[in-house]
Amino acid sequence: MEKLETVNDDRLLSGKHLMSGNEAVAEGALAAGVEGYFGYPITPSTSIMEHLIKRISKFKNYFSFLQSEDEIASITAVIGCSWTRKKSMTATSGPGFSLMQEGIGLAAFTETPLVLINVMRGGPSTGLPTFPGQQELMQTHFGSHGDYLIPTLVPGSVQECFDFTVEAFNISEAFRTPVFVLSDQVLSGLKELLTIPEKVEIVDRAVPGKGPVTYKGEEISEVLVPAMNCFGEDKKSFSTGLSHNETGHVDLSADNYDNLINRQHQKITQYEHLLPQPKLQQTDDADIIVVAYGSTARACRLAIKRLRRENHKIGIFTPTTVWPFPEKQLNEVTKGRKVLVVEMSIGQLIWPVERYLHRKVEHIGHTRGQIPPPSLIEKKLKEMLKEDNN
């Protein structure tokens, strides 16, 4: 297929801006070509919807928008809109994300491209609406019932809020899948310098009979990712949340279900290398590797900077895609080294880390509705260094 890009126009505000993480998400969505938004207000995600409305109300072209009656309606309408071949999205936070779980399963099983931004606050329940948390890492993987694997990106800066939202749309279109972007309350309002490029490469989902999609230079298998017949087009378009065959119609047979579930899993794992890769900083000579993502990783970097000044060799591994988890890269970097996991949760990131490293690691599970203070991380790292010398 031909190469597609958004160039500098009313959608793409090329240039330098001082923007918040949420504004950057909305700009990223526009750059990627979003055409449909359905949402329900919830702190701290609301300003994504508000910023988008401010921007689209000046557009010449039709934009599909509706403020839904609840998050169940939002996610379902996004799925409906996506089946009209429109790039569609929603954004929410904890309680809304919980309400969306059944719809997320429907989107995954019917292979519906969509982007869902979850701006994490402290939970459970209504929890800490105006304070950050990182307690939905496992929910993005296991929140809906059944087997499914949804690519999940985790930005750590305003720039990444923009970049990863663009990427999320591209991934969703290339692989016909919902994609999550997990931001957090700190990033949502944090203002930083955002550079929006002159043009942004975008991907549109495959059209039946028009050949495979190319993503990051690689041709995506039409067997693993079947082209999507959308509503109103020449071929009949049907799907169901029941187990279904390639025509979209119900088929509950064991062979069909087995193939379907495993193909849907494989279409993500086979192209894992095309998803955003983990960032390694000062890991070459490190005695200890810190593993952290999102705004927590920022505090870790500050602690590491201070310790490096005292000649302590510490590095950081920041996953930018958390699902599928970058198992291989983490194993390579941490081989023979101590590991410290830092997160704003009593313990979620530590699960995949320990599972994939097959050993116990050190942990800061900060549960105070704030980014763990760098001093706290520094103290923990110093204790770990001291144990080394004993």
Place this chain on the structure above:
Amino acid sequence: MESPIIDFSKLKHNFEKDLTSAMIPTIWCTGCSLGTNLQAIIRGANLAGYDFDHEMVLVSGIGCTGRASGYVNADGFHTTHGRAIPFASGVRIGNPDLEVIVFSGDGDLFSIGGNHFIHAARKCIDMTVICNNNSTYGLTGGQASPTSFIHTKTPTTIGQNTRPFDLVNLALGAGATYVARYTTAQNTSLPKVIAEAMRVDGFAFIDLVSGCPALYGRRNGYPTGEYMIQNFREASVFVDTSDPANLLPEQTAIEFDRTKGYTRIPVGVFRRPGEDQLKDALPIKGVVP
């Protein structure tokens, strides 16, 4: 004696063009109203001039009724339980050139999906919603639904059921553009009514009173489809809806007697779009400058 084996792939039916032959026979029981109702919808869509190939999208939720979307040879989607209306909203707002029909059950639309119904009606989202109102949760075994009558028996009834919704009154109150009630017994006039609803620019609703003879019927003294249709026919009362007094809740509610079955089913078109109706609730067209 060997029981005869029917090869369904060799049988023909009257709607080869409009039904997904590979999915026939349906899962529906003998005597169920669903077959007749689906036929009325297909006839209605043809009467309304809908292009099955490029413009019509049939959306359903979960239940016996929910399976209908898979039987019609048009675009469609079988969503999660209760979510047919929000899905349809996404389709309609996503592509305003499409004609969206929701066909789903009373449990799906008014229990788990009730919130979506009232808001889509209030927002006047352009779609046609047809409720296969069999007063029970057919697919899960005939439990009480939001339209089950007080003195009927279901596996979840202790003593008596809670009182039912009057769907016509509910739709009128929520601001639907077009509101009608018919029963499966009016199968000859139904396609015309359905076509009229489909042509409405706005939120059109039909309460289609239907029978589930296999479960709700059997437990409550009307075990066959024929019996139920006869009951619907006898109990149907065409209401003069030009008289506002006939739109009062006391006049629109269905009456049911434990020993006699349905005793009064007010039927007709209770609201057609008028100037007043659409003044504040223009059909949603997404964001256009």
